[in-house]
Amino acid sequence: MHPPLPAALDGPTGRDWWRGLLPLILLLLSACAQAPRAPASDASRWADTTMGQPAVVPDVEAALRLDPALQAYLEHTLRPAARRQGALLALFEALRSSDIRVVYDASTTRTAAETFEARSGNCLSLVLMTAALADGLGLSVEFREVLTDTQWSRLAGLHVGNTHVNLALGPRPSPFASVLLAPPQTVIDFLPPEAAGKLPARRISRQRVLAMYLNNRAAEWLTQGDLATAQAFSLAALAQDAAYPSAYNTLGVVFQRHGRADLAERAWRDGLAQAPEHATLLANLAAALRAQGRPAEAQPLEAVLARVEGTAPFVNLSRGLAALRAGDPAGARDWLLRELARDPDYHEIHFALAQAELQLGHPAQALSHLQRASAESPRPELRSLYAAKAEHLRALGVH
Incomplete structure (x- = not known):
């Protein structure tokens, strides 16, 4: 282990x-x-x-x-x-x-x-x-x-x-x-x-x-x-x-x-x-x-x-999160996709991509990343958080 x-x-x-x-x-x-x-x-x-x-x-x-x-x-x-x-x-x-x-x-x-x-x-x-x-x-x-x-x-x-x-x-x-x-x-x-x-x-x-x-x-x-x-x-x-x-x-x-x-x-x-x-x-x-x-x-x-x-881990994730904070979801998505290529299964990358896609007006893509984040998270409290956000989007008619 x-x-x-x-x-x-x-x-x-x-x-x-x-x-x-x-x-x-x-x-x-x-x-x-x-x-x-x-x-x-x-x-x-x-x-x-x-x-x-x-x-x-x-x-x-x-x-x-x-x-x-x-x-x-x-x-x-x-x-x-x-x-x-x-x-x-x-x-x-x-x-x-x-x-x-x-x-x-x-x-x-x-x-x-x-x-x-x-x-x-x-x-x-x-x-x-x-x-x-x-x-x-x-x-x-x-x-x-x-x-x-x-x-x-x-x-x-x-x-x-x-x-x-x-x-x-x-x-x-x-x-x-x-x-x-x-x-x-x-x-x-x-x-x-x-x-x-x-x-x-x-x-x-x-x-x-x-x-x-x-x-x-x-x-x-x-x-x-x-x-x-x-x-x-x-x-x-x-x-x-x-x-x-x-x-x-x-x-x-x-x-x-x-x-x-x-x-x-x-x-x-x-x-x-x-x-x-x-x-x-x-x-x-x-x-x-x-x-x-x-x-x-x-x-x-x-x-x-x-x-x-x-490439050191999370360098591009940090850049993507900084772009999100700066109000640049398109730039954030570019950095986050590079990080996703390094580790396609890490929950925090998918959660950040969900935020970027939602700000770009792509709720279906955001829902997909939230579902992946929930599935990949190793911590029960995070799985519940991601699942709740995904359920909120589905309640709004997003599929």
Whole structure:
């Protein structure tokens, strides 16, 4: 499953994925061959940078913990079903049934227990809940990062890049079994099985998944303006996996928001030491250097960024929204159509195009974009907003 600015912030969350002082900061959220386990982060490196007491102390174990409700479901429903039909099929059928089927919601990264209670979450939330139950049933669990293009979204002034994670389950193999005779695995994902099974993916460690969870929560605290808690979760993510570049990126954004450009630069450079072509780290550091009057240092970073990323996300969306505010719907539509070519499924682009088309006197086209915005939005409250606006147009006779 990712996750999440005035330049760039990193972290998995599914289809729709997020954005201080700089014009743009990007976050990358998560929502996965086995990557080597990274050494623990050197906490002393950041010991003198704390911003005060966090509102919530990171609890790493909570991500996969079975609370009483989840434990009861495991004991009284899943285990009896597993005795009848096998553990893998019992869990697979439960995930498909109304019992524990999870509705996609990108707004929050939930623990296993929280996902079970809410029956909703992003792709990482689904992975955590499923892994916790699979562990309880004695199944093998392989965490996977899906190798697709980063998907971008915007939230609270931040641009957020989202990666996608899922997991593969199977019987726990005998230590004496040949690798060639290993039992087949079943991929669990929000995507349909035929799509999820065909997408390229790489195995990632449990430590990386926990780092993704903590980093997503850091980004969520950051969007709420709680820098102390965001920092605490970023550092906890690095303590799990010191090679996870997205956690360095989030930590850098926290420092940037705190007014410590020196520490932000240190965090971003540490992240680039782990991943020299990481787009959000490159974008954030380059933007920070330019803002400090250091263009000669920014240029090499920008050259690498242009090679690996191409056009920065939401540049044309921002231009289109500016044109709308300036009363130029035709110009806005031109910019927005360019953005739509980069990401044809992002809800905010369709919503802005609906506004432009309505101002141009094209209500049918506006209705079409509102319907796409509602269909593509990952957040229930936005789906409802777009649907209500579409219904208003239909009430006026627009079809």
